[in-house]
Amino acid sequence: MSTVNVTFADGTVNSYASGVSCGDVIVDIHGSKHSCIAARLNGVDVDLSRPIQSDASIEGIDVSSTDGLHILRHSAAHLLAQAVMALYPGALPTIGPAIDRGFYYDFAMDPISENDLKTIEKKMIELARKNLAVSRVEMSEAELKNEFSYNPYKIEIIEDKLEAGGGSTMYQQGDWGDLCLGPHVPSTVKLQHVRLTSVSSAYWRGNQDNEQLVRIYGIVEPTKEALQHTLHQMEEAKKRDHRKLGKDLQLFHIDEEVGQGLILWTPRGSIVRQELQEFIRYHLTRQGYHQVFTPHIGKLDLYRTSGHFPYYQESQYPPLVERDLMKKLSEDGCTCGELSNLMQTGDIDGYMLKPMNCPHHIKIYASQPRSYRDLPLRLAEFGTVYRWEQSGEISGMTRVRGFTQDDAHLFVTEDQLADEVLGCIELVQIIFEHLDMKDYRVRVGLRDPDSNKYVGESSKWDKAEQACRNAAQKLGVAWTEEPGEAAFYGPKIDFVVKDVIGREWQLGTVQVDYNLPERFELKYKGSDGEMHRPVMIHRAPFGSMERFCGVLIEHFAGKFPTWLTPTQCHIITISEKHKAYAHEVAEELRKHDVRVNVDDGDDTIGKKIRVHRALQPAYMVILGDGEMEDRSVSLRARNGDQISGLPLDEFIVSLTSEIEQKIPQPSLVPNQER
């Protein structure tokens, strides 16, 4: 009998009979109670049942490792398909991958509702408990086609993915087999801790023109405890949702009658926004930006020149047409379609809500002759723009139809480009640091080498792309190059922040643009006496105030740092006797620009604390006999910790300094945790 030498991760080499399974070898390494669900054989992930025929290296893939969870989730998707097939005989499974938080599977079937998930989940658990072995079957293309002849989707995948003549594998568990490369768990029993979370729809192969499929989402964990933990985390995440907190903390309101995706900033929310704007304005001034203001609308011709109209027509609010023209058109019986045609051809004019600020800023640049001595010219504005997002896409503050960008446009020479890009990036970093935002990544969007949709000379692109890379490099955080992610007019750097639910939001962006200077024929006189074309940089470190505040609410779970807290101190009296002192303290704090709320009502102290806690002030200031006597205050922090007898003067000094320095969380009461 021949033998094989197997090398373990720690370098040990052991001999086994040829054909020994990976699973047996892993039992040898880790003992029979190991928690591996697959193996890595010569660097390739395989099933535990895979036999070893020649010398190899091996390591176990633990179920709770990233790769292990991925396999577990993928296997759970198969189990889901098996359950659905058992319950809905007419259903056709299509694809079912593992995703970040779980798995899904798409089926061509009649729509089902969330109520049906319980039934399917029960079936899954029932099948899991049957301890069905999951086996890998190698098949030729002809065999696969025969096996899946009932399912045109699988046939399409076979024809698409398989090399002509090459076979693939099927994974069989009980009476259900699925086209798949694997690897998978050895038995369905590993998949008992599963929960189906939602049902929705998706298009076949992600294409809107294709038929809609029923997509079922689920999560799976190796143990009951892990599943409970994950479910608990999902609950916690929901509590942080900015849409819920926005209501609880009275930060913003969206009104049906005002319109979808249009944010009404309430007084408390406006404070957060205002503070952020002041903060950024301060840094902009220091970096040599000029503040400008521009109107919310502009003529259609402006956007014809910029290229935003009619190219982006679907994602804009319809144009505003002058009254007389509107009347005439309606009298002539002009249809909407005809109207739209007339606008496109430029036969009639009107105004548009601005979808972006650049054309307006460009016109400020072009309003006077520029020389190289004027550059870089940096124009900044908190500019409100309007975009017609699809109704199904609108959500809270993070996806809206009207929003204010912390926008700026830099007009620079080729030579200044690299430095200016870097300057923009540094600003973003200052902001993120002050807000204690660490969970973000940087994406450098480059040209797709195979596409010719880009404008501008390739030598300039090379230079600009290099400038973006260099800038990202200097940041010292994780960054990736993403070919094909560039705008058609230039490369860009995006800041992508992760929210508590794990969704990623693009916030800040820095984009290099060769296109608009060309379209608007911008010029400056160089030191050589010749006219040159400037390069533009678009940048918005927060992205939009709406989205940024939305993400920020979740980031802080509504517990803002003191400088951003809408009402920083809530003063609470113990009884009527302390009313006068309470107002005196409030006055004193207001003199130092502290935002104060006084509750001198006749509720009990316990009740008041309960009520005020909901609004998450940085501090509750409790005032009673003791405090009144020695002109002190007692503080209660958000977590319930408290200190008493702090002299009023001392309190004011510490508090104002905490605000001034923008300390990322309240710090006046010891041992606080956020």
Next chain:
RNA sequence: GCCACUGUGGCUUAGCUGGUAGAGCAUCUGAUUCGUAAUCAGAAGGUCGGGGGUUCGAAUCCCCCCAGUGGCUCCA
């Protein structure tokens, strides 16, 4: 825009298979003046998202709109 689900006073919510709305918190009015997560009593507040239909009768059934949620598609 597409699919599924949801929509009851400011907020949270009860209301089974149709008989014409109940509660808690908040609000207001009294009483209470109280040391760190709900003091007591009373009052006011809803044409049940909007419109149409079926029915003797609709918050409950049907249709159309509007809005929200989860996804898909999209995101200059």
